[in-house]
Amino acid sequence: MEIKYADRVDSIKPSAIRELLKLTQQPGVISFAGGLPAPESFPIEEMKRISVKVLEEQGRSALQYSTTEGYQPLREFIAKRMNKSGIDIKSDQILITNGSQQGLDFSGKLFINEGDVVICESPSYVGALNAFRAYMPKFVEVPMDDEGMKIDDLEKALIENPKTKFIYVVPTFQNPTGRTMSIERRKQLIQLACEYNVPIIEDNPYGELKFGDEEIPPVKHFDTAGIVIYLGTFSKTFCPGLRIGWVAASPDIVRKYVLAKQGADLQTNTMSQIELAKFIELYDFDEHVERVRNIYRNRRDAMLNAMKEEFPASIKYTYPDGGMFTWVELPKGIDAADILKKSLECKVAFVPGSSFYPNGGNENHFRLNYGTMSEDLIAEGIKRLGKVLRAL
């Protein structure tokens, strides 16, 4: 039989990265490809204690259906933690989602009619682009520099595209570039969003993984109009396997996200939400995050130091102050996909950059993730990659 799918199915493409991951998971490959967090950072021993405790104390409710909005003590912790980072938010403005990826899908579902415009950074997070694509928007890319989205270009994009439904940004330690939007730009972004009456989706999975002392308040901190929809996650600060993220927004907006969640899967895993809340109750979350940061900081240093040694001077790359990624720019005319082929021959993997550009092009970029591999393997992998690059 010939199946008649919905029109949107033609837009739902396999994630280039998820497909690539299958290749790179072969034994012996040093992978800088996926966005996998460091498994050394997972609180396995603590989880053993917690899971038994949760089942003992509240087993019946931990295994039962619960509310769509999420486990109340967890929502309260999130609200308080956001308050600490300078965001005025209450627990009833928090919806717990299956990772922040689900918040991205709901953003597409709630805002995008076919042909509407999504403005995003160029390049942008490929998982978000894939989530939005299912709702058939047109993507308008705004160029970046080391301070993030260029504001003049953003305003031009807003003027030229009255059907813009939202501006999607990963302002802090961005995936894929590792760049962070300056405070000045954050304020200007809010100002423009208000002026053109277009909400901002602030996706902030990496903000907690900061290596320096400088405080960079989230864009949401500067939001007095309720125009920023904030997506958070515990995938990097706790672990991704439990799939716990959240949406934080003004009450009327979050209410729409709750309705989307009801239809989509009723609620997030009850047991995992309670376990996470129990971890926060029994352990010092700040201390835990500090431990996680140290792991990533050391790996960032290992990779960036090795790149300095091993990469030819003609190759540019970003120096991230947090998060998991650095972004490499090859001389124009060189295709990162060709480099990947050669690099895989030496058992080193990364992600070519073009899939991070929703409208294609920019084949001379690639993304390196320093989060997953040990420092030794990072040094060895960069050495091999440097050899490939120097042979150009």
Add this chain to the structure above:
Amino acid sequence: MEIKYADRVDSIKPSAIRELLKLTQQPGVISFAGGLPAPESFPIEEMKRISVKVLEEQGRSALQYSTTEGYQPLREFIAKRMNKSGIDIKSDQILITNGSQQGLDFSGKLFINEGDVVICESPSYVGALNAFRAYMPKFVEVPMDDEGMKIDDLEKALIENPKTKFIYVVPTFQNPTGRTMSIERRKQLIQLACEYNVPIIEDNPYGELKFGDEEIPPVKHFDTAGIVIYLGTFSKTFCPGLRIGWVAASPDIVRKYVLAKQGADLQTNTMSQIELAKFIELYDFDEHVERVRNIYRNRRDAMLNAMKEEFPASIKYTYPDGGMFTWVELPKGIDAADILKKSLECKVAFVPGSSFYPNGGNENHFRLNYGTMSEDLIAEGIKRLGKVLRAL
């Protein structure tokens, strides 16, 4: 600011039942309203042992990202169990979802363009209707009798609606009616679906909860053309809090569901999938399901016996051979919502029937769930409800 949502947002309605649940969860209310499984059936002690074992043996992978398709040993178990119920399926045709609700959402996403037709039983599962509504279909209801969907009416609906994208059925111990489609009708349903080239979504959350000895093969059992998309769940046989369900379909179709899952939330909770697989490895799942069945069978008996005693003879209701629900028909002109008000005064709750009809009407029906309350409370609740009904 005034937010411009997508057009579909007007179609996303709060679930009448989820809203009602908030009312009925007040202390002292005997609730026959929600679809909550019996918490006595949850394997809490076993889960304690399992969660520690999983973290000890494979903590790092249990807390890490994993594949979109799902945990392979779990997919294999599901395929084998479906094989046992007479369905020819392989593990790579299984996608693990966040409960079967997510399979419903993806069905809407993959098949429905605005204005397309979804054919469903009348009445039908309200959670499915809500999931589909986000994609703006037109619902065409097919009347039922005690053997399920009336096949002549189904054919009429297919002829009259060439834009039909799928037929949605809960053929076994249906929610809300407790009815089961006869084997003859199952065969006819497949035949019509093939003839009109329209896929069937078979939603089967209750099939395992059967009280008698009669074997009722799933509709998918009769499917030689690959036209049935089967949705299963562990929410009733294991527990709903872990949110584990699945989609089983022909390889090309399941591939589309995998892509929808990638964009929607990357993957289902890794830890919970491994825990469930470990439960299946260490314990006898058949024995466990038998224990669960016994709980529900006793409660079915408690409720139906009490109804026989306490309800006036003018009131008709179904006699379910499995599952969690019986469906009550009041004399025409009586609104179940009015009865609910009186019933809540005596602290007894149920769900009025009209929300199960996508196009409204049929106010003289309501649904009773016998799954959640103990036998004593069932007897007491039905006694109170009988009093309200006899006073009509």
